[in-house]
Amino acid sequence: MTGDVRTTCPYCGVGCGVIISPGPDDAVTVTGDPDHPANFGRLCSKGAALGETLVHDGRLMVPKMAGRRVSWAKAVKTLGDKLTRTIAKHGPDSVAFYVSGQLLNEDYYVANKLMKGFIGSANIDTNSRLCMASSVAGHIRAFGADTVPGCYEDFDTADLVLLIGSNTAWCHPVLFQRLREAQRRRGTKVVVIDPRRTDTCATADLHIALKPGTDTALFNGLLTYLEKNGKRDAAFVAAHTRDVDEALARARKNAPDIAAVAGICDVDKESVARLYAWFAEHERVVCAYSQGVNQSHRGTDKVNAIINCHLLTGRIGREGMGPFSLTGQPNAMGGREVGGLANTLAAHMGFDDGARDRVGRFWNAPALAAKPGLKAVDLFDAVHDGRIKALWIMGTNPAVSLPDATKVRAALEKCPFVAVSDCIEQTDTTRYADLLLPAATWGERDGTVTNSERRISRQRPFVAPAGTARPDWKIICDVAAAMGFGDAFAYAASAEIFAEHAHLSAFENDGVRDFDIGALRGAVDRAHYDRMEPTQWPAGAKTPRGRKRLFADGRFYTDDGRAHFVAVSLSPPDLIDTTMSFPLLLNTGRVRDQWHTMSRTGLSPRLGRHTAEPYLDIHPEDAENYGLRNGSWTRAMSPSGGVTVRVRFSSAMRRGEVFVPIHWNDAVASDAVVGRLIAPRRDPFSGQPASKTQPVTLLPWKPAxxxxxxxxxxxxxxxxxxxxxxxxxxxxxxxxxxxxxxxxxxxxxxxxxxxxxxxxxxxxxxxxxxxxxxxxxxxxxxxxxxxxxxxxxxxxxxxxxxxxxxxxxxxxxxxxLAGRRPGDAADRGPVVCSCFGVALNTLLGAIRGQGLTSVRDVGRVLKAGTNCGVCQSEIAALLDGVRGEEDVSKGKVNAA
Incomplete structure (x- = not known):
């Protein structure tokens, strides 16, 4: 590496640009790219620590079969032969690929092309099914395509932002900082709709701590309220939508007024009334939603309930307004574009006859899949019952992340042949692999990713692959050649794959499909590809530089060109009923400084200091009922399995509900795989599992x-x-x-x-x-x-x-042996600000000793909170705690 390299962060869907600068002894410095429109130089704690993850600790360096090293030639031939023989004997649906939002667009594209175009099955699905599939289904039902209408600039100009089922402060921290800046600069109101009081609530003007699963009632009630109070955009609704009467009738039936909604959602009427009034009063409204909406067995209905409110008021496609899906993974959006989901074909085309003919001709595919394949949970059920006999997993850890993880592991154990491409050798999933293929990882890969606002950015390599690791696209193309499809996969570089992907998006399009990046197909030229700037799609003949927003013209991608209201109701499966045996509702999610199953963030020493141990958050009054003390252990149990974790008292939890993070796995903890608790309930439209409303019970676990x-x-x-x-x-x-x-x-x-x-x-x-x-x-x-x-x-x-x-x-x-620092100096305690390594006791000492009274004061003295800002709410809580101590002290003095 001889100079700075501009690339993209590999974590969340914000898609931040980063600059990699060479340092001494092959070290690198990671800084935010000030010119990238997703972050303008900002980075979160995870992004800022990326340089610490560029180590070879735990890397899979060479192909291995049955635990022994083999050559690449043997590995590729083995996998190609196994797939070919299995297909010949049992048919194309007897094999499957399970892929990942960690893949680049180019990797995804060739994997999808091989499975659907040449193997002839659609049994390829992605871990994005666990993340954003309900959003996809909701977009298609309303808009006719999986289209995110807005862009990040809308957060800068909105008057009201609703954060629904999203702990944005921790999960999309750079976007959260952008929103906080809008609050300071222009007084943007922020409403958080979430059962938990998360760090995102620290700057919220209103927090609606609704009962889990009742989002549909809340937004149906909003739809009813907007109609009743004359907020329908009559011209827009009449000219550009359909089925409004059906949606309104259904909404009135199960959410007729504020009192009914408050009862269903278990919140006070005043908060509901304030939310509805604010939505009605403000023209520029953004509804940003994430896993709390999607990860539900009625997630698609929730998405459409939100979209309905924007359609009724015509608040879509214009500056500062619209529904906005916050994707979880760095390339969840890109995987949807190339057809990584089992129910899509390619380039946002489905399995209708016209699309099949078009894609078949473009690929010159001999056996194009005729129907959608198995979605993630169903796919592993098919592995378990023997229908799928050869499985190739790429860049993901389903033994941890899928629901009913115990059954998933049993399926992997029973499967006649499992291949895993990964950069990490020992994961909960790789232990079941018959064949391991070392894949290149971030910093080594060359390709593109698409963020939540439809922006395609380059990931550029700056270090050589570890050992004999290869890019995923190269591994897939080599296997395709071993299966006899070499001519269709004879790519010399990732640029050629991207150019073909762009060409397919424009092929026979003429503006009738939303996904069009035909203007970028010249990127087949290596120099052009290297220079590619971040671009929002559609980027076709009419908008070669990309387009920020869609639908302002009232033109949608449905058969009739109109947006469709979708009538949704609060059906019995939405109302989660606990039982005597499992009386608590389990919610799951992320912690601040870790990512997925910690294979990358776990390598960073600074990120481990914030949250060191798997835990369960519980309201203190509930804990008393179960005989649990703060800091003790509990065995959380569901019908599917259990975990053993620490207990943390938290008044931020609603009574009757608990929270456990998703990150810990068998590689870093003895018994903390939250997937063991989750039942495989899933949305009937999207196939997305419900990970937020699992009935559980708790037992004390008392060590000697x-x-x-x-x-x-x-x-x-x-x-x-x-x-x-x-x-x-x-x-x-x-x-x-x-x-x-x-x-x-x-x-x-x-x-x-x-x-x-x-x-x-x-x-x-x-x-x-x-x-x-x-x-x-x-x-x-x-x-x-x-x-x-x-x-x-x-x-x-x-x-x-x-x-x-x-x-x-x-x-x-x-x-x-005493475990105490020499002298009177206190231990630093756990780290609060990961960016600058500022620990708890250092913060408390400065606050008390120097009389600091604001987050800004703390930043000025210690720098804490001045980079990504994700720790600012924790610093604010410390300041409040010290003020409380002082108030108590003054009270004692006055009383004396």
Missing amino acids: WRGFFISRRRRDPRDVEYWCRIRVPGCYVYEVADQVCPTDWASFCASYFTGMSGETITFEDPKKGRYRSALIEDGRLQGCFAAAVDGALPSFDWLAEVFAEETVNEKTRKHI
């Missing part, structure tokens, strides 16, 4: 002892019932606990130090059941273990810092 182990080397402490691992600078930290005490602590601890050498120092208090040990070699701390029956453990935060020191001096050495 607990402790931690810190090591420079990665370990797998599977000899304890409970463990979890994080990576921090210089070492790995393991939290451990068990229901049985070792009979000999020294022998137990020695097993953790296996393979390590040095001087061992030890402290033991048998009466109190406490044991501590450390291993020092050549003046450096190599390992440290602490256990306690009574739970009295030192903080591991300072001990972890000692591992970053080159030499442990005598003063520090004396304090290692």
